Amino acid sequence: MTDQSTPSVVTASGGLFSGLRSRFGQQRVTIPVVRLHGTISSEQRPGRINIESADPLLERAFRIKKAPAVAIVINSPGGSAVQSRLISNRIRQLADETHKQALIFVEDLAASGGYFIAVGGDEIFADPSSIVGSIGVIYAGFGFVGAIEKLGIDRRIYTAGKNKSTLDPFMPEKKADVDRIKTFELDIHQVFIDHVKARRGDKLKGKDDELFTGEWWTAVRGLEMGLIDQLGDLHTVLRERYGDKVNMVPIRQKRGLFSMPRIGFGGSVATNGLARDIVAAVEDRLNWSRFGL
Numbered sequence: 001m002t003d004q005s006t007p008s009v010v011t012a013s014g015g016l017f018s019g020l021r022s023r024f025g026q027q028r029v030t031i032p033v034v035r036l037h038g039t040i041s042s043e044q045r046p047g048r049i050n051i052e053s054a055d056p057l058l059e060r061a062f063r064i065k066k067a068p069a070v071a072i073v074i075n076s077p078g079g080s081a082v083q084s085r086l087i088s089n090r091i092r093q094l095a096d097e098t099h100k101q102a103l104i105f106v107e108d109l110a111a112s113g114g115y116f117i118a119v120g121g122d123e124i125f126a127d128p129s130s131i132v133g134s135i136g137v138i139y140a141g142f143g144f145v146g147a148i149e150k151l152g153i154d155r156r157i158y159t160a161g162k163n164k165s166t167l168d169p170f171m172p173e174k175k176a177d178v179d180r181i182k183t184f185e186l187d188i189h190q191v192f193i194d195h196v197k198a199r200r201g202d203k204l205k206g207k208d209d210e211l212f213t214g215e216w217w218t219a220v221r222g223l224e225m226g227l228i229d230q231l232g233d234l235h236t237v238l239r240e241r242y243g244d245k246v247n248m249v250p251i252r253q254k255r256g257l258f259s260m261p262r263i264g265f266g267g268s269v270a271t272n273g274l275a276r277d278i279v280a281a282v283e284d285r286l287n288w289s290r291f292g293l
Helices: 015-025 053-062 083-096 113-118 145-150 177-204 217-227 232-240 268-289
Strands: 029-037 069-076 101-109 123-126 131-133 215-217 246-252
Touching: 029 053, 053 069, 053 215, 053 246, 069 083, 069 113, 069 232, 083 101, 083 113, 083 177, 083 215, 101 113, 101 232, 113 131, 123 217, 131 217, 215 217, 215 232, 232 246
Parallel strands: 029 069, 029 246, 069 101, 101 123, 101 131
Antiparallel strands: 131 215
């Protein structure tokens, strides 16, 4: 006769582990989250995205062995074409090397260079009101010819090479200079177009003269045009895909002992740094304001 007070023994080879899984749920899935926020520029400062700052974060995220995918959150109005391409290509290289999916999540916007980076991923998700696209190239500057004439300033410039002073802001604009810049822009624009076509392929639904004009759209329209794959946000999509207990691990910059900002009183370094910060802040504000943000 069996003693009913004695608990039955379950072997570790199956029943016990199976019982634990059913009681506590399946093991949590880890998804590293890399956030790329700001204007894309080679300059090293807060609020800027570049390969130097992004690569260590991407490396750490993709090297987490137990993670089946890496989530990359993008919020950028664009910037440097070179830095955009370097980061987008690096995302693709790491995803292929580690056999992990690169899942891109757009917050407020992934425009111009921000979208260039986004297409390096396997899937692009965005909020319905996110801004995507702006597949084009822009060159902007100022002309001060009238101002220096009123001030009685005589501009003196000496060059070796007839085109060395192209679009000098203190000299009258030349048609040859404008034509040269336009050719330069068209070359970069074609690199952008080729990259989008290579990555999005048959997903693209619009015509070239609609997709690649530099225009930008809401994600709702972007979904119809094949610029993104799905409407959704980071937390909702990852929970739907990997379960309610998915473990999202933020991958952040490591702060060293000597990485604190320098504070000075009356010194030229502090003054120059402050001036650069002000200029950078104005530039960033202009980049974001183009999209109403």
